[in-house]
Amino acid sequence: MPLFDQLFNFAHWLAQDRTEAEDLVQETYVKALKGFSSFQPGTNFRAWMYRILRNTFLTSRTGLKASATIPLDSEDGPELPAGPETPETILIEYSQSQILQTAIESLPIHFREVLLLCEVEEMSYQEIAETLSIPMGTVMSRLSRARRALRESLQQKLART
Amino acid sequence: MADEWTAKLETYLDGELSAGEMRDLDAHLRSCPSCAAGVISRIQIKRAVHSAGKRYSPSAEFRQRIRKSIATKPGVSPIRMWLAATAAVALLLIAGLVTFTVRQQQLQRRQTFSELADLHVATLASANPVDVISTDRHTVKPWFQGKIPFTFILPELQNSEFTLIGGRVTYLGQAPGAELIYQVRKHQISVFIFQNRNAGHDLGSGSSSLQQLSFNIESWNQDSLRYFVIGDASSNDIRNLADLLKKAR
Numbered sequence: 001m002p003l004f005d006q007l008f009n010f011a012h013w014l015a016q017d018r019t020e021a022e023d024l025v026q027e028t029y030v031k032a033l034k035g036f037s038s039f040q041p042g043t044n045f046r047a048w049m050y051r052i053l054r055n056t057f058l059t060s061r062t063g064l065k066a067s068a069t070i071p072l073d074s075e076d077g078p079e080l081p082a083g084p085e086t087p088e089t090i091l092i093e094y095s096q097s098q099i100l101q102t103a104i105e106s107l108p109i110h111f112r113e114v115l116l117l118c119e120v121e122e123m124s125y126q127e128i129a130e131t132l133s134i135p136m137g138t139v140m141s142r143l144s145r146a147r148r149a150l151r152e153s154l155q156q157k158l159a160r161t
Numbered sequence: 162m163a164d165e166w167t168a169k170l171e172t173y174l175d176g177e178l179s180a181g182e183m184r185d186l187d188a189h190l191r192s193c194p195s196c197a198a199g200v201i202s203r204i205q206i207k208r209a210v211h212s213a214g215k216r217y218s219p220s221a222e223f224r225q226r227i228r229k230s231i232a233t234k235p236g237v238s239p240i241r242m243w244l245a246a247t248a249a250v251a252l253l254l255i256a257g258l259v260t261f262t263v264r265q266q267q268l269q270r271r272q273t274f275s276e277l278a279d280l281h282v283a284t285l286a287s288a289n290p291v292d293v294i295s296t297d298r299h300t301v302k303p304w305f306q307g308k309i310p311f312t313f314i315l316p317e318l319q320n321s322e323f324t325l326i327g328g329r330v331t332y333l334g335q336a337p338g339a340e341l342i343y344q345v346r347k348h349q350i351s352v353f354i355f356q357n358r359n360a361g362h363d364l365g366s367g368s369s370s371l372q373q374l375s376f377n378i379e380s381w382n383q384d385s386l387r388y389f390v391i392g393d394a395s396s397n398d399i400r401n402l403a404d405l406l407k408k409a410r
Binding site: 002004008018036043046100101104119120125144 | 171172175176177206207209210211212213214215216217218219223224226227228230231245246249250252253256
């Protein structure tokens with residue numbers, strides 16, 4: 001089954017629950033098979049599958065709840081300037097992946113998904129734009145904000161330990 | 162200024178800057194310890210997120226359950242499912258390969274045209290832009306004998322707006338070639354001619370025209386030679402000179 005492991009990982013990050021992730025993946029495959037005739041050859045199959053999964057999540061109870069918490073600040077503005085460099089002492093702590101995973105989990109859903117598609121799935125900005133159905137400019141600004149939020153969350157968590 | 166570079170570091174590491182911006186930032190990083198440190202810390206975060214993000218795996222039972230549920234779904238036979246999945250993977254691979262190849266070719270084309278634009282500007286800025294000064298093609302062409310490993314045909318310019326100024330030996334990708342300078346009104350135009358296998362950077366076999374750094378460029382293959390016509394003259398002028406060269410016999 002194409003993309004099975006990747007889709008499950010992404011679904012779990014979105015839903016933050018194994019059973020819900022399994023339901024999402026199952027529904028994604030069923031929808032994909034039913035609508036396979038609507039897939040246009042030559043377009044991006046991976047982005048198509050992820051889009052189905054994400055739309056399925058957004059219409060689920062957890063997804064509706066998560067997307068309702070998206071802040072209203074404009075995302076199409078200029079990208080945020082990068083923050084101060086992270087001290088090396090903190091970088092060493094990144095090896096504590098538990099802290100990093102918790103920091104990713106604590107990101108708002110629209111930051112978490114764009115970060116995971118870029119860093120874990122290694123999608124291009126174009127693919128991410130197709131998957132999330134947003135313009136490329138929004139992908140760039142959202143990614144920039146997601147990274148900044150992750151850095152800040154990490155610094156807070158590490159300061160507490 | 163440093164802030165301007167810093168803002169681009171993440172896009173740079175994501176491989177999403179244009180070829181020109183990538184080159185500029187590469188050069189900047191060699192001379193800016195602060196940005197170089199910024200790159201290193203961002204790479205570490207990227208790697209850490211990449212590995213921490215691959216956290217969840219489906220259980221074997223779930224995998225089996227999905228296989229079965231899809232296989233037993235009415236109207237969807239296992240063969241059909243297998244064919245659909247195989248076709249999807251094949252499409253994914255083909256689309257990826259095509260995208261990669263097209264991007265590589267575009268990058269190589271841009272690099273070649275950018276180098277030619279540099280050569281053209283360097284020639285115009287030089288105190289001695291040409292090594293053989295003549296408006297007579299029968300003087301300029303023989304001058305190249307023994308200096309480059311091929312010969313070419315220059316067009317008759319009577320009844321045209323173009324004037325031949327002269328020529329010089331030039332290099333692209335360490336291969337020698339001819340650079341001819343033509344004038345049309347107040348514009349100077351460079352015509353570069355290289356052996357096709359050397360000028361290649363895999364530019365393909367067809368003709369192309371485009372704009373690069375405000376210069377108009379025409380390029381084509383003819384008789385195992387690659388021709389480039391580049392200048393700040395209008396695209397019509399560049400095309401007209403290219404047509405004259407193509408018809409030269």
